[in-house]
Amino acid sequence: MIVSIASGKGGTGKTSVAVNMALSIRNVQLLDCDVEEPNAHLLLHPKISRIEPVYVPVPFVNEKLCDHCGKCSKFCQYNAIFVSPEKVLIFPELCHSCGGCTLVCPKKAITEDKHKIGTLKLASADDLGLVYGELEVGEPMAVPVIKEVKKHIDNSRNVILDSPPGTSCPVIETVKGSDFCILVTEPTPFGLHDLKIAVQVLEYMKIPLGVVVNRAGIGDKKVYEYCEDKDVPVLLEIPYQRRIAELYSTGVPFSSEMPEWREKFQTLFDEARRLVGK
């Protein structure tokens, strides 16, 4: 079973929920898909077993064959190639690696080169398998790195995907193919507003979902009213407690120091499984 943890709003506690849940169940693999700012490893302190570069193909123009017809530049939807009578300029950060330019070039002057956009890390903490990616600073496209992380999904295990915040393409890429999605929110106007957007996305993608309310006790009750109205199950509440915040700040998953939470996270996972029917 694949469960993704997403949120809409950033900083609501996705990674905390993903890590504590992963530590509370057996035969588990955690994939940190927030490749812009991966944080799960900061709580797990894993042993890294393999580091691999992540490349994407980008065009390389053989100037000897190129007659500067400009067809590649006209075709490219992303403005990644600029052709002047004297020169061809390639902007690898804008390229989506579709390969179209190599197909439209009448002189077969374009081949593809490797461009490094990130790093993939395979690691483990005791029995827990951790896979995470890191986007190179200055590179805009997170999606190919997320795809690379997700290639390592081991279907024989319970898989937890830690998503980046927001509701745009990196989030879609992460949650795509999940059996269930847990949305972590906080009971504040910002939390609710962004939760609503995230629910819309998941409904559109037809992924069943449930909510975890983190920092329960702050803010107001509107998140609960919304969930009741929409028939979205609230699966767990994590109260605002100074101790939990302090443990997180030092890089300790709170269920390790507060073992009563293990059972709650186990129940959370079982509940997700029950709702999916797996």
Added chain:
Amino acid sequence: MKQITVLSGKGGTGKTTITASFAVLAKNAVVADCDVDAPDLHMLLHPKIVKTQEFKGSKLATIDESKCVKCGLCREKCRFDAITENFSVDSFSCEGCGVCTIVCPTNAITLTERISGHAYISKTRNRFMAHAMLSPGEANSGKLVTLVRQNAKVLTEKEDSDLIMIDGPPGIGCPVIASVTGVDVGLVVTEPTMSGIHDLKRALQLLKHFNVSPFVCVNMYNVNRDNTRKILGFCRERGIEVAGRIPFNPKVTEAMVNGKTIIEYLPESDVAKEIANMWKKICSFF
């Protein structure tokens, strides 16, 4: 004209709370909410929309079933796995590149423009605001950020303003890059947690990469004083100015619930005073 972007790397560190407060403190700024997939600034600034624009950020392949001979070439050449088994287009996967349109032997595929969101120009009590809403699940948030910034620029010229205040999205990817390129100052809001420190370093690297002058703000600094000291030490070593240290105060959430910035809600609070102080420091940089 000067531009300042509030960013963070890690989400939920307090970017919007601080941008909204700055917006109240700055006399004559245009505000731009560049967190286009989860914009929250409007809940504190209450803009009234004056103008709405459709955002056509990308294209989508469309297959004409009557012409399709199901040869499978499009599916073979598509690198985004966007053509399904029964030859329809998966709109979540399609990046609108157009490769399918050129490989199709019967010209059954065309690219159509898709509306991926809306950009807004709005008026708040005493200032103008540019913001947007990406349609849920859409791509190309970077392009929408660029549109919001263009709108903000036009507004500064019209309103004779000299400052654009930008609320950035979390992360360091395409919408963040679109939010920081060409700005004068980037204020990175962090928190004294292991994640906060890790993400702060990457956000600062990003600012360096794009030649933007950095400032740092440690929010909720008293949640972990050891980590706060580490952040201060890190910044000192690199000559980066820490513009402010904001204490944890539950009144900030209370202000948010009431739809107000902390500056308006509790102007005499420790948080409001520190934000005002920080604003002064940043202004003196200009």
